[in-house]
Amino acid sequence: MSNDPIHQFHINKIVPLEVGGLDLSFTNSSLFMVATVAATTGFLMLATSGRGMVPTKLQSIAELAYEFVAGMLRDAAGSHGLKFFPLVFSLFMFILVGNLFGMFPYFFTITSHLIVTAALALLVFGTVLAVGFMRHGLGFLKLFVPSGVPGWLLPLVVAIEVISFLSRPLSHSVRLFANMLAGHITLKVFTGFVVSLSSLGVLGIAGAVLPLALAVGLTALEFLVAFLQAYVFAMLTCMYINDALHPGGH
Amino acid sequence: MASENTSTTDTEGTASHGAEGTATHGEASHGEGMAPASGEMHTSTEAAGHGGGEAGFPPFDSSTFPSQLVWLAITFGLFYYLMSKVVLPRIAQTLEQRHDRIASDLAEAERLKGETDEAIASYEQSLAEARQRANDIAKTTRERVQQSIDAERAEAEAGLAERAAEAEKHIAEVKAKALGEVDAIATDTAEALISALGGGKVTKAELSKAVSEARG
Numbered sequence: 001m002s003n004d005p006i007h008q009f010h011i012n013k014i015v016p017l018e019v020g021g022l023d024l025s026f027t028n029s030s031l032f033m034v035a036t037v038a039a040t041t042g043f044l045m046l047a048t049s050g051r052g053m054v055p056t057k058l059q060s061i062a063e064l065a066y067e068f069v070a071g072m073l074r075d076a077a078g079s080h081g082l083k084f085f086p087l088v089f090s091l092f093m094f095i096l097v098g099n100l101f102g103m104f105p106y107f108f109t110i111t112s113h114l115i116v117t118a119a120l121a122l123l124v125f126g127t128v129l130a131v132g133f134m135r136h137g138l139g140f141l142k143l144f145v146p147s148g149v150p151g152w153l154l155p156l157v158v159a160i161e162v163i164s165f166l167s168r169p170l171s172h173s174v175r176l177f178a179n180m181l182a183g184h185i186t187l188k189v190f191t192g193f194v195v196s197l198s199s200l201g202v203l204g205i206a207g208a209v210l211p212l213a214l215a216v217g218l219t220a221l222e223f224l225v226a227f228l229q230a231y232v233f234a235m236l237t238c239m240y241i242n243d244a245l246h247p248g249g250h
Numbered sequence: 251m252a253s254e255n256t257s258t259t260d261t262e263g264t265a266s267h268g269a270e271g272t273a274t275h276g277e278a279s280h281g282e283g284m285a286p287a288s289g290e291m292h293t294s295t296e297a298a299g300h301g302g303g304e305a306g307f308p309p310f311d312s313s314t315f316p317s318q319l320v321w322l323a324i325t326f327g328l329f330y331y332l333m334s335k336v337v338l339p340r341i342a343q344t345l346e347q348r349h350d351r352i353a354s355d356l357a358e359a360e361r362l363k364g365e366t367d368e369a370i371a372s373y374e375q376s377l378a379e380a381r382q383r384a385n386d387i388a389k390t391t392r393e394r395v396q397q398s399i400d401a402e403r404a405e406a407e408a409g410l411a412e413r414a415a416e417a418e419k420h421i422a423e424v425k426a427k428a429l430g431e432v433d434a435i436a437t438d439t440a441e442a443l444i445s446a447l448g449g450g451k452v453t454k455a456e457l458s459k460a461v462s463e464a465r466g
Binding site for chain 2: 059
């Protein structure tokens with residue numbers, strides 16, 4: 001057992017592949033992306049294949065996920081927002097299943113890499129910008145001008161709004177990435193304690209009980225975090241989409 | 251439908267294959283990792299140094315970025331496509347059908363309830379009519395019976411009054427006759443008494459005069 005808590009984040013090539021000088025190898029990360037998509041799609045396809053009027057258990061789960069995300073989006077962005085439902089649903093399920101796959105020992109956590117979460121956050125950011133300007137033109141810039149602010153304060157407020165808008169993809173992506181990274185490192189460190197302490201004899205085994213208990217508790221917490229971060233990511237996506245649809249709505 | 255089924259099995263196939271591949275791969279990379287770790291013992295700085303020799307902290311190793319981005323684009327793009335084109339419409343359709351079904355069932359129930367209410371109302375109306383008719387019949391019967399009773403009673407009373415009048419008349423006659431004979435009896439008695447007492451001769455006229463005087 002390697003005690004290096006960073007080891008789990010290494011990316012290893014499975015099928016080396018180089019296109020135009022770029023290393024596009026099929027790696028363990030790619031493998032888990034494929035596995036996440038395959039498992040989720042397979043499950044949802046299987047669950048919904050019956051299309052029963054009275055849902056089976058699997059179908060209930062699929063419908064629950066559907067209505068959970070649809071409700072989230074409708075609450076945050078109104079019924080106009082449902083145009084973006086496939087995006088929000090895909091993001092939520094992809095991140096949720098990716099996070100949960102990461103909870104298996106020896107599995108790779110795709111969301112523990114900043115580049116992945118950043119790409120997803122930028123996808124949302126780009127969508128918001130594109131939709132905002134396409135629907136409202138320059139009126140989208142009203143997003144940065146809250147109503148009811150006195151004129152002399154406006155430059156300051158607008159500057160703050162612009163900065164907070166531009167920092168969205170950063171916080172959006174770092175939140176998910178850092179949560180998954182930190183959670184997995186913590187788990188690895190505590191379980192590492194258990195292993196190294198228990199190799200020190202009777203006293204060490206007694207001392208290993210505490211980190212073991214902590215590791216068990218942390219595992220439960222990490223399952224919660226895995227769900228919560230997917231939820232938060234999807235929720236923020238919904239709110240950003242709301243901004244794109246209703247820029248004057250502050 | 252058939253094509254969907256095959257695509258389902260396809261994805262499942264890759265899923266299970268992926269899981270197997272992962273397990274074996276995990277073992278392999280773990281085995282590789284063991285060698286330097288056991289060689290250099292377990293100080294984390296050395297382990298980090300070993301990682302650093304490759305590329306430093308993995309999430310910031312930009313040499314893996316193109317591969318991750320491309321594979322993310324492929325997998326997430328495919329996922330988005332499958333969700334938006336197959337899975338979500340399917341769920342939406344099912345939910346909508348169920349919603350419609352429930353709505354139509356509710357409407358049907360509402361209609362049946364209306365029919366029931368109508369039936370109850372007409373039943374109650376005919377019940378009320380029947381009751382009314384029964385009341386009417388009872389009332390007319392009562393009136394008719396009352397009338398016949400009254401007529402009979404009037405007749406009977408009339409008969410009784412007549413007979414009473416006759417009886418009274420008869421009594422009055424008898425009485426008058428009796429009273430008429432009282433004087434004659436008194437005269438005869440008085441004559442007999444006088445002659446028995448030897449009080450001389452008294453004429454009948456004197457006697458009847460005395461009797462009538464005595465009677466006042």
